[in-house]
Amino acid sequence: MAKKKLAVFTATGCSACENSVLDVHFQISPVTPWADIAFWPYVTGSQWQDLDHVDRIDLCMFAGAVRTAADRKAALKLREKTRIMLAVGACSAFGGMPGLVNLAAVRDEGNSAGADEGIDPALPGTESRVSALSQIVDVDYVVPGCPPPKNLLWSAIQALLCPGECTSRISYAASRLPERISQCITSGILPPKGGTFAGEKAVCASCSRVKEEKKFRSAFRPYAIDPDPGRCLLEQGVLCQGIATREGCGGLCTAAGAPCRGCFGKAEAVYDPGAKMVSAVTSTFDSANADEIEAMSNEFVDLAGTLYRYTMAAQCALPVGPAKDENDAGDVL
Amino acid sequence: MNRFEPRIIAFLCNWCSYVAADAAGVARLTQLPNVRVIRVNCSGMVDPSYVMKAFADGADGVLIGGCHPGDCHYISGNIKTLRRSFLLKSLLRELGVEDGRFRLEWIAASEGPRYAKVVNEMVEEIRSLGPYVPPQRRSAKGAA
The missing domain is CATH 3.40.50.700 (NADH:ubiquinone oxidoreductase-like, 20kDa subunit)
Known part of the structure; x- marks a missing residue:
């Protein structure tokens, strides 16, 4: 053969x-x-x-x-x-x-x-x-x-x-x-x-951390917190994107205490990874007061760059970036 | 005359805002006809994905109508919507969707006039913003 x-x-x-x-x-x-x-x-x-x-x-x-x-x-x-x-x-x-x-x-x-x-x-x-x-x-x-x-x-x-x-x-x-x-x-x-x-499901399905009631009052960037071992990172206030991300990695990062960054793209059932994360993160806010919620929301910087870190070009539902230009291709090879 | 007519998707909760919309109609209040209403059981079930999808599929604006805080038929559904709204708004802003295009309003069942006012205001605001076009499809190439 x-x-x-x-x-x-x-x-x-x-x-x-x-x-x-x-x-x-x-x-x-x-x-x-x-x-x-x-x-x-x-x-x-x-x-x-x-x-x-x-x-x-x-x-x-x-x-x-x-x-x-x-x-x-x-x-x-x-x-x-x-x-x-x-x-x-x-x-x-x-x-x-x-x-x-x-x-x-x-x-x-x-x-x-x-x-x-x-x-x-x-x-x-x-x-x-x-x-x-x-x-x-x-x-x-x-x-x-x-x-x-x-x-x-x-x-x-x-x-x-x-x-x-x-x-x-x-x-x-x-x-x-x-x-x-x-x-x-x-x-x-x-x-x-x-x-x-x-995989087909979200990273959470293979993450080894224990997920309890998700509530937090303040968000942390990964360097600012030493997360409890064994407890879900999102409920400790770290922006972990496992919930919107396709599994297959076996939860390697989360097992080591690093929040999921979404490198496998969106999970099968997710429409838009950013919207899914907005929904997941905000449901953990421990407040019913509009001003407090707004203050908590403002703690997050560079939302689009974070939530679509790997998926901006192809999986963001609202296509961003200038129109495709056919004349772009030059004679290079 | 070729005036821009915005398309607005309104997610109205079954117990308050939808009833208000109904009341506004029965009371023959003047409302601009640019709103497509989607009745949902609770504003708390309107996932940010729905809002995103509405914009992706050509809506110029999205309105979510819910009961006033404390009045929710399901006790706290509207608080869930409230929690989402700020972060969703920031995300939309970063993706190039202007603030006025997404609105969350509390409209009680008895507030028909308020419903009509919100709709008319929103239509005029979006008319002045112009049609929503994702940056990628905006005509001229932004580059060089």
Whole structure:
């Protein structure tokens, strides 16, 4: 059987997702009988020309948001060659932190994310707004996270690259995946298109902390409080976004006392992550007095940047940022 | 003449504000016809997501009408709405939705005239703000 071809690429991002792929470690070696790395600039130093010698990529792991004209071209080019496009990480899945640039359009009207012109040496021009991969090309599957945990990455690689063939098939990741996807992995067929390799419920479902009556009088930023171990962070006044965020991570951050930052994007049943968090946070205010409530509400700074930290570009119900500009794409690659 | 007619979604509680709206109609008070009323059992069930969705789907304004504090049919539903309103307003402001577009009002069942007044005021205020367009869709590119 012909070996499959794997491509890995990061657009606008920090490459931590690629490190996460490397972190799969000794487990990545069982893949090599089934797949060759055809394109992976970060690790093998591939050039864009190398893609021309490849007929078809079977699995492309695309990390990073689309911020520059070069990113857009890369996304289009890889999509053209690729059978299965996998968005890896929060940036590629929903815009990630680079997506917060879009807020600039609201904060000072007219002075937005800003395309830079006439800079020498010529840099790839920035587009007027940051997009998630799915807003540019068709995406088949998603692995969220910042960066994605390696068990989820590994289950995605197994499910998409060597369904039913890999010798080291695992079940530990499958137990956290939505039932349909885990069934597909264990029976060796491709999961339904559009699937997300993560849980379905909210992070609270896998968080180990005890949740009691949620009431607080004052909100704390994470550095300002040493939270009680074992008690829900939100009820101690820390803005933990677990309640609006998709699970799959196993509640790693909350277990260590850090509030959830929402890197898995919104949970399946949530309409808008910010609105959900507003509802969750305000229901914990221990007051019925309008002035007191207003004062408590004013303690929160940078609401949009906090509640949509990873999801501004793709999951915010009220699209923010300047209109997409078709002329943005320059000739860069 | 091409005058901008705002579309306003009003979530009115079954026990007070909706009755007030009814009373305003029966009393033949003049009201501007820009409001689409959605009757809810309690203003406390209006999740911030509903407000967000209304704006996302093309509303120019959202009004939530509830019983006066202390009068809630379900004891404290309107207090829940009150708690949400300030933070929701701040979030909407940061996302580019002007303050006047979202309003929470206490309107008792007997306050038909007040309902008509609130609606008329809100319509005029939003008419002066213009249609709500998410920043991304505003015509000119903000960049460079």
